[in-house]
Amino acid sequence: VLVATSHPGNIGAAARAMKTMGLGDLVLVAPKSFPDSEATARASGADDLLAAARVAPDLPAAIADCSYVVGASARPRSGRWPITDPRRAAETMIRRLGKEKAAIVFGPEQSGLTNDDLARCHALVQIPTAPGYGSLNLAMAVQVLCYELRVAALDQAAAGEAHESATGNPSVAAEIRDAPPATAAEIEGLQAQLEDLLTSSGFLRADHPRELKRKLRRLFMRAALDRNEINILRGALASLDPARTRGR
Amino acid sequence: VLVATSHPGNIGAAARAMKTMGLGDLVLVAPKSFPDSEATARASGADDLLAAARVAPDLPAAIADCSYVVGASARPRSGRWPITDPRRAAETMIRRLGKEKAAIVFGPEQSGLTNDDLARCHALVQIPTAPGYGSLNLAMAVQVLCYELRVAALDQAAAGEAHESATGNPSVAAEIRDAPPATAAEIEGLQAQLEDLLTSSGFLRADHPRELKRKLRRLFMRAALDRNEINILRGALASLDPARTRGR
16 A cells, blocks of 8 residues: 555556565555556556556555555654564565455655554554665565565465475475486596596695595585586596597 | 666666665676766665766676675576575575675666676575566665665674673584685686686687586586685696696
8 A cells, every 4th residue: 555655656666566576456545646657657567556556545445454554664653553574564464364454554755654544554564774874765665565475475385385295395495407416426437537637637646635535526516516517527527638639 | 786787777776775775885897877867866865875886897807806696587597506585695695794795796677697697606596576577677676685685684683692692602603614715706717727728628619609618617606616626626727737737
């Protein structure tokens, strides 16, 4: 919910920010100018959200069907408001959604939400800006909060799946692989070829501490080589082998 | 680090996004237009960051002193890149800062980072956008990642205080390392030596697809080489150089 937004461009940018994070339900309370070509221009493909946006005369009308309302606030306010951060606010909202409707309310660019508006919020959310420079653009604040909502929704979905499957799901960051991971035997082959070559070249000596070989091996392990990379490395090493060159 | 940004307004908005989150070190690689009045207008009080911004001719020059580089990527890429999300990326960066320098790299608005640029990154970070609408504005992406950096920094500070008050020790789990992590410049040196050698050996040819070089580079990035390992590898390569052997 955007309250009394002054710059139509910010409405468009907020719609875009929402849509990138999978949100669709934009409500405008008494916007200064809407619809507006500047809003459409900044929406950049999220104009469907603008077309579907509901315009409400005041905040109570905008949030009438919501049972959890969070007010975005740039600065500390006196008064008895529970203050939360974006992550906790998003987690709470996502937990409550499904059965309930929830809203985040953003005030006008210059002045922020009035005390009357804030009084209609269950909690205030503050984005932790740097001391001395809290000048977060309205659409940027929308982006940060929508991002947290999306992360919370994905986390909840993942937790649900993990609960259903009852087998530990891999929580590590995904990696795209072109080729199957190298087997231990393939790594041994690479390591042996490298050690032979570096022994002929004089880099590794018979009396050499084994630590140097271990360091090379550790490095390959850490790189988690795949089969394709093993082949590239072995081809490269073969090209460097003087024995092979002499044989040609 | 913003690479080849087309719209000066995005540079200004990115500077503002950084400053709100307490960040100050902006590097511009070959910006289309900078300085520019549109950048200054959108910076809205963060013009000190613009004034202090460093302009670099290419990405290697921009990240030369960094030992951890994350590339922002809007879409999945094939290839062996570890892919992380903004929260994990920020936690890793904040953990490593202090002793080291780290960078987040953003590509041009339309095309994103090239494969050559990505090959210079230790990991890719993807903001989890909605399926079918990943159109996140550049400055918005900067805002989300800077926000996560700030949250991670505040979390670390809070955890550090809690932990130190209990034990007097810093709370961060240290990684066991023999040597400081390699900087981007050190990796460039290794890569150049390897490419030279493999070109003389005939493994890499002038007409060779660049993909092979990128694969070698990516492998080094993924291995997260330290300085000692760079020295070992460069010594090994030198021992394999026929030019050097002939000279003896």
